[in-house]
Amino acid sequence: MSALNDHRLPRPESTEGITLLHGTDGTPVRDLVRDGLAGSGLDPDDVRVAHLCPRCGGSAHGRPFLVGPDRAPYLGVSRTEGLVVVALAQVPVGVDVEPADRHVSSSVSAMILHPDERGDPLRSWVRKEAVLKATGEGLTTQPSSLSVEGGAVRRGGLTVLVRDVDVDGYVMALAVVADAWPQVRMRAAGEEAPAR
Numbered sequence: 001m002s003a004l005n006d007h008r009l010p011r012p013e014s015t016e017g018i019t020l021l022h023g024t025d026g027t028p029v030r031d032l033v034r035d036g037l038a039g040s041g042l043d044p045d046d047v048r049v050a051h052l053c054p055r056c057g058g059s060a061h062g063r064p065f066l067v068g069p070d071r072a073p074y075l076g077v078s079r080t081e082g083l084v085v086v087a088l089a090q091v092p093v094g095v096d097v098e099p100a101d102r103h104v105s106s107s108v109s110a111m112i113l114h115p116d117e118r119g120d121p122l123r124s125w126v127r128k129e130a131v132l133k134a135t136g137e138g139l140t141t142q143p144s145s146l147s148v149e150g151g152a153v154r155r156g157g158l159t160v161l162v163r164d165v166d167v168d169g170y171v172m173a174l175a176v177v178a179d180a181w182p183q184v185r186m187r188a189a190g191e192e193a194p195a196r
């Protein structure tokens with residue numbers, strides 16, 4: 001799984017949780033990152049968002065990551081109608097969100113669902129995108145080649161955990177390359193960070 005190897009290694013010893021920030025569409029990712037770094041001891045001015053494409057190695061698109069101090073967290077990004085979500089974590093993280101009323105045709109379902117899966121194709125879709133973002137593979141991997149119904153997937157010798165996140169009107173999933181779930185804290189853009 002070269003996409004993951006292209007990036008920094010997980011830091012499973014970390015006890016810090018995952019911060020999930022959400023804004024309305026149009027909220028710049030960098031603003032959500034600034035909010036998410038509040039109270040972390042990192043100066044947001046020292047951190048910038050960059051990308052690395054697992055397929056072509058280009059830096060104009062692909063997996064997002066933070067450039068800056070060594071302790072800069074891993075970054076996950078998703079946007080859909082009305083919502084932008086950013087996840088910051090000390091382990092590789094992926095997030096995906098879609099409107100709950102999004103129609104999934106039977107031909108798209110066939111591209112999403114693994115032969116063993118019987119669940120809701122939209123939920124399966126966001127779980128798989130979250131997993132494939134956490135590993136950095138993105139849609140270079142066929143979603144139907146993995147099953148996410150058990151909440152954990154093995155990719156390249158590593159465990160990727162995936163879970164649903166409740167957001168009114170949306171179907172959202174979060175995935176991490178880790179053996180156990182860090183605590184997840186979700187808040188809106190501009191909302192004050194809880195004391196750490």
Ligand SMILES: CC(C)(COP(=O)(O)OP(=O)(O)OC[C@H]1O[C@@H](n2cnc3c(N)ncnc32)[C@H](O)[C@@H]1OP(=O)(O)O)[C@@H](O)C(=O)NCCC(=O)NCCS
Nearest residue numbers: 055056062063064077078079096132133136137138139140
């Ligand atoms: C990007 C992708 C993962 C999901 O797209 P989507 O569901 O339409 O859009 P979302 O808003 O949920 O996610 C987009 C974000 O995913 C992130 N992303 C893109 N590629 C990623 C990857 N390989 N791993 C992790 N995250 C990725 C980016 O942060 C992107 O937002 P940004 O560019 O504004 O920072 C999928 O479309 C994809 O993999 N596309 C690339 C296919 C490819 O490799 N093409 C070859 C190019 S050379």
